Amino acid sequence: MAPKGGPRKSSAAPTAPGSGGAATPAGGPSSGVSRASAVAPGSDPGGAGPRKSNGNLGASLQRNLSFINCSIDQIRTAIDQEDPDCDFNTHFWNTLLAGETAREFRVLQNRTLGWWVKLYNKWQGLGKWDPSKVPRRVNAHQLQELTCIPMSRCLELIKLFDLPGYNRVNNEKSATAYDKVKVSMPELLTAGVLLSKLVFTRPKLRFVFGLADLDDSKSFDEKEFAGVITYFTRGLAAAFGVSNDESIMPKAEAIRVVSQRLYARISDLAIQRLRELHSKGSEGTRAAVVAAIKAKQANLGLASPQKGAGVVEAPRQLLPFSILQEWCFRVFRDPLALPYALVIERFCPRQQGDDDPEKYVEEASKFCLSHKAPVDAPPETESAGDGSMLTRPEAITARLLFQFCVSEGSFRMTYEEIKNGIGQDIDFGFWKRLSIAMEKMSDDRSRGIKAEVFSFLRKLSPSAQAKHLRMFDGWFQKYDAFVEQQQEVASSEQALQQFQSNCSLPVLSTGEIMKLEFEFCAMDKQNSGYITLDDMTFGLGISRDVVMSTFDKYDLSDDGLIDRDEFLLMMCPDGYRMPDTNGEGRDVLGAILGAHARALKKQLSSDKASFDTKGCVSQMEMISEMPESLRPEVDDATWGAWNKVFDDLDTDNDGVVTVPELRSSRLLTFDICDFLGSHVDGSSENGFSRRAYLNALLQATGQRRSGFF
Template sequence: MLAETGGELLAAPFALLLERFSVRELEDDPESLEDEDKSFKLSHTAPVELPLQTAAALDTSFLRRDEIGLVRKVFRECERQCDFSLSHEDIGRALGVFIPPDLWCDRLVRGLDEMERLRGLGQKPILSLFFRKLCPTVKPRHLRLFQIWMKELDHIEELKVHLATSRRMQEYFESYVARPVLPARVRQELLEEYEGLAYNTLQASVTRDAFRKRFYDGGSRVTKEDYVAAMCPTEFRHKEGNPAVNLVVGQLLRLQVAKLEEALARKEALFAKNGEAVTARRKFIKPSVPDHQWDLWNEAFDSFSSVESDSREGHVSLLALVRQNDVCPAVCDFMCQIVTGSRAEGPDPGFSKESFLQKLLELSPWRVKKEILSQGRLSAV
């Protein structure tokens, strides 16, 4: 424990406290499923009931977390086919999955028969009613729990999409950095082309790239370096990269991938069958960021914001990142999404040095040193 806190004695008790009283990794918090007037509260006037324990509050012997996804798929497939009288074999074939016979016989058949009866009466089958028929003793908190589980399943699919995108960007950047520099002869030919082309032709050539088009369509002047970068053959990078930028951008992308992989693994472990889930011990306190790593992050951002077109101190715009031509435009755009948590939109998208450093700390296994903090903010901006 002391090693996890970076040798700081005062941090150890807080780490132990958080570990002891946090909801376990594979457990649901029963308090989140209760009505507001029934949830646990402290009182200074009278004794209160003890908080609910997960096992007692969430008796889900009738429907487990690892079954909820299959149950929803069965309902949706029958709904899609407008037929809730499909056989076990028909639904299994349509879904391409094995449906355990005990789940089918003990629960699904009862619910499907009732949905087919309602459909025959002209009523629309709904999923919540299906759950009630599957589990006649279900209570409102269990229905809320089922909704949470289904949202988690949807989140898993979203995480898979984000992870695939992040991996693709990481691989693209690594291949970009590994490219040889544009030969001097080809560079000279492109510069001569630049001198011989009219402005409109230059603009049209550069804006063939969708990301560059966003900026140059707004009236930004196309410089020689802009033209060389845009027209550079894909097997080369148009100039030697900045070592600090290459290291930090690559690190940011790797950390993003690792964070998503970890989040996806945790979510998928929640839906593993009994006995299959493997969980790692949660860490509540990170060691301090090494000085050399902190200096490297600051050096990289200072390289980002050295472009004259971005006049705000401690801030870099997406336009400035793209026009530096150290990082390919698609990765510049993706970096902004990582740091800001949203798509880079608006008249002047970008991010501050503070948000850049905070994102790296959030993704990394480190925390900021207390010497760097100033009034709750990162002072080295």
């Protein structure tokens, strides 16, 4: 993505957004635009010109970013390991991930989605909703008419997005100079929406994607994708005041090359993921996936229009929005996605996935841009900072209050009565809102209207839409699941403790094992290698009912017979364990068990914090964990060893380790085998696939595997 401390020796290595090519000399041009303190080498935060030294840059690159537990250096290293030919421009990405936007841009920062949609509609209206006629660049007067901000503030934006035009206006001060200004609207809109903390992530991405989707297909060909990368790179560079710094700003050719590389890479990652889905899907799912893979490999898509007599252009290869969105959300764990994903994450509302109301909107109703007709402006209440919308703790308190009032048969209650009834204090400001809603509920009841919790929530948040109510309901379900979560945590910790205790047991001696083998041989009169229920009843001299209960438990193959290994497991005395035939397998499964217990406990703590009503720091205010794509890569030897353990456990070679196969391995107690069989793979309760097993080990060891999703 850009040279590390200078160009690489090979001229064949392409550079990326953020790859500036040759550095500008110390006495090079300066835009005069205010910039971030963490911006770049040789740049002056106040726009006074380049500095001669940047001795603190190295330390800043090693420092963790303010919003996530990773540094620029770690991102650079991961990208270099994943794709050595993809240069990483440290200075460009340090500007976007650690710097501050230019002072001149702040007039547009943190506008709502509704405001940006109205601006988009007015801009498209200039071309009467014909993409070929909509001006990509607007002059100073058009910019003022579109944004409705004073000309003095428009000039500050022009300074960022068209410095030559700004200089011309300053020097000539003529109407002609204002008309010659050229501000790129796609770049300005991209920067404005991406940098707004009042716009949720999903609509933010749909807006930015929609700017380049001129045919409203909700998919990109390579040219349209290049548009997204171009608007992203150039728009944000302008907003941060570095678009005219040649030591930071990438060249047009560099943007084109990286767009091409990323498009091919994301397409390949999508195909790999389809193959993974095929390997674990149902028959219907597999058939659909096969068709999708064949279509992708055949380069199918929407055919381009005919060109000339009898000549048809090659079909367009299309990348759906959904795939690109997953790439941005780090679903693919691709290190090359990190810089883009983290810029988006940095300037998004700091909320958990189920705190985004857009998650609860039906696909057909989700916001998206159009180049054919005006777009309905989303209500302003969708913004993250709208004080009328309930928070998680407020929603839980409101439901508690509602349930208490219903149980008491009245909504006309004092603060003290409510406080004592629900067992918690209520913030005075929130109590005022609650009391108004309670009064309205009393009026409804007097008219014979049944009290419903969602009716009460609507009175508390009049601007709440159906998606917000579904979001509240999701919160209630999660809150109600705490008891079950606590039981899960207790079970996992108990399984871990049992595993650790079992590991500390002495191994049954060779002499004792030989005695048990002698007993088995004595009962196996046919020398067949197995014994029946009758053989055991006669050989052990105990009742058939007693033998049957034990026999069924240890008949792991469920064939009505007990073989030698099953007999040894069954007869191993308490306080001892059988010797390991696969010591590495025991360690691997123990690592999975321990990691699972820790993860459940951490998730429970996080979920509880998100509902905290006592003002404690919630998960939304915590720094995000290190991205999985930055974890160290597992080495081939370890990866091979993990797969060998799975192969040893998967005795029938069907790609799934079942509970009976786990039990027959003699590595774990039966209870722990049952626990792992129902918890390692979320899609199965009686075993786990190779993929689920490997993923669990990557999580347990804090590592990653390139190309493994």
